[in-house]
Amino acid sequence: MRALNKKGFTLIELIVVILVIGILSGVLFLVLRGPIQAFIDVEKRARLVDIADTALQRMTREIRLALPNSIRVTGGTTIEFLRTLDGGRYRTFPGGAVSVCGGAVVDDRLDFASTADCFEVMGLLNATTVANIQTGGTCLASTSDCLVIFNTGQLGANAYNDDNLADITGVTTNSVTFTGAPPFPFESPRQRFFIVDTPVSFVCSGNEINRHDNYPVGGAVGAGNLLVNQVASCSFSYDPGSATRAALVTLNITIQDTSLTGASVTLLQQAHVDNQP
Numbered sequence: 001m002r003a004l005n006k007k008g009f010t011l012i013e014l015i016v017v018i019l020v021i022g023i024l025s026g027v028l029f030l031v032l033r034g035p036i037q038a039f040i041d042v043e044k045r046a047r048l049v050d051i052a053d054t055a056l057q058r059m060t061r062e063i064r065l066a067l068p069n070s071i072r073v074t075g076g077t078t079i080e081f082l083r084t085l086d087g088g089r090y091r092t093f094p095g096g097a098v099s100v101c102g103g104a105v106v107d108d109r110l111d112f113a114s115t116a117d118c119f120e121v122m123g124l125l126n127a128t129t130v131a132n133i134q135t136g137g138t139c140l141a142s143t144s145d146c147l148v149i150f151n152t153g154q155l156g157a158n159a160y161n162d163d164n165l166a167d168i169t170g171v172t173t174n175s176v177t178f179t180g181a182p183p184f185p186f187e188s189p190r191q192r193f194f195i196v197d198t199p200v201s202f203v204c205s206g207n208e209i210n211r212h213d214n215y216p217v218g219g220a221v222g223a224g225n226l227l228v229n230q231v232a233s234c235s236f237s238y239d240p241g242s243a244t245r246a247a248l249v250t251l252n253i254t255i256q257d258t259s260l261t262g263a264s265v266t267l268l269q270q271a272h273v274d275n276q277p
Contacts, residue, residue: 044257048230048265052255055209055228056269059202063249067196068275069153070160071238071249079236079249080201082159083213085129085145087194089122090176092187100175108175112187115166116179122191124173130195132168139165140198141216147178148194150186150277153240157186157277159196160217168195188277202227204234209253232256232264240275247273 059079063071066081073079090110101108101118108120132145139146139162147166151159159165166181176193200213201221209231210224232254241247249271256264 041263045263045265048255048257048263049267051228051230052253052265052267055253056251056267058211058227059209059251060249060269060271062200063271064273066273067148067151067159067194068273068277069151069240070196071240071247071273073236073238076235076237077204078201079238079251080199082140082148082196083198083200085131085195085197086126087192088125089191090149090188090193091120091122092191100172101177110193113183115181115183116169116177118170118175118177121174121176125171125176127171127173130168130171132197133170138216139167140196141219144168145195145197147176147181148196149184149192150188151194152186152277171195190276192277202236204231204236204253207231209234228253228255230255230257241273247275249273 062083063079063081065084067084070082071079072081092109094107094109099108100120108118110119111117130145132143138144140159144167146159147168148159149164150157151164157163164181164184164186166178166184168176169179170177176195198214199217200211203210203212203221203224208229209227211227212221212224215221234254235250235252237250239248239250251269251271252266254264254266
């Protein structure tokens with residue numbers, strides 16, 4: 001009688017196979033752990049770069065809207081400016097046959113000796129951007145948007161000191177009405193005017209950068225809105241430039257991720273600002 005041909009694995013063979021697979025798995029883990037961890041770290045750093053870049057882009061986008069010569073930096077951690085809503089050129093010579101200010105007078109030039117006037121805009125305004133129009137409001141205090149002419153930031157022509165501000169009481173696409181201002185001290189060589197609302201500031205403190213607006217000049221800035229957290233350090237600086245060179249704002253922030261054993265990224269952004277009033 002012929003014996004059956006039985007095939008299979010012995011217990012020793014199974015143990016040997018398990019040991020070999022375990023050794024290979026361990027070697028494979030050691031080989032792949034570095035690249036996998038590096039990929040994870042790169043992804044986390046990329047996220048930090050994106051966070052920092054988004055914050056810097058938001059800040060520079062608003063800073064470029066600043067009223068000429070209104071940017072100021074305090075302590076290297078706070079940057080403040082007056083936000084421009086719109087602007088244009090005012091008429092200095094007699095106009096056409098129809099008054100855009102709705103009166104009988106056809107000469108809608110800006111009267112620099114008047115505390116209340118209406119003048120024709122050379123071109124068109126985006127009137128919908130001017131939100132606070134009222135008589136008796138207070139400039140730069142979120143109750144009235146303001147007309148500013150020839151802001152140099154120097155004594156006698158500094159918007160922060162109410163030297164060249166007027167309350168906006170009416171605006172159309174081709175005219176502006178104002179009141180409550182002393183005569184504007186200086187005419188603009190380029191016949192330029194600006195409409196601003198309130199101060200805006202970015203404050204770096206307590207591992208955060210917060211954005212503040214709608215506060216009166218010199219008053220409390222309030223809680224603000226969080227722009228970015230995880231801030232390890234920050235530095236703001238401002239070079240006012242000259243008559244032939246634009247001003248330069250430099251923003252430097254470091255974002256840190258504690259899950260990466262203190263790993264951080266540092267980004268520097270610079271923005272040129274036109275300070276010609």
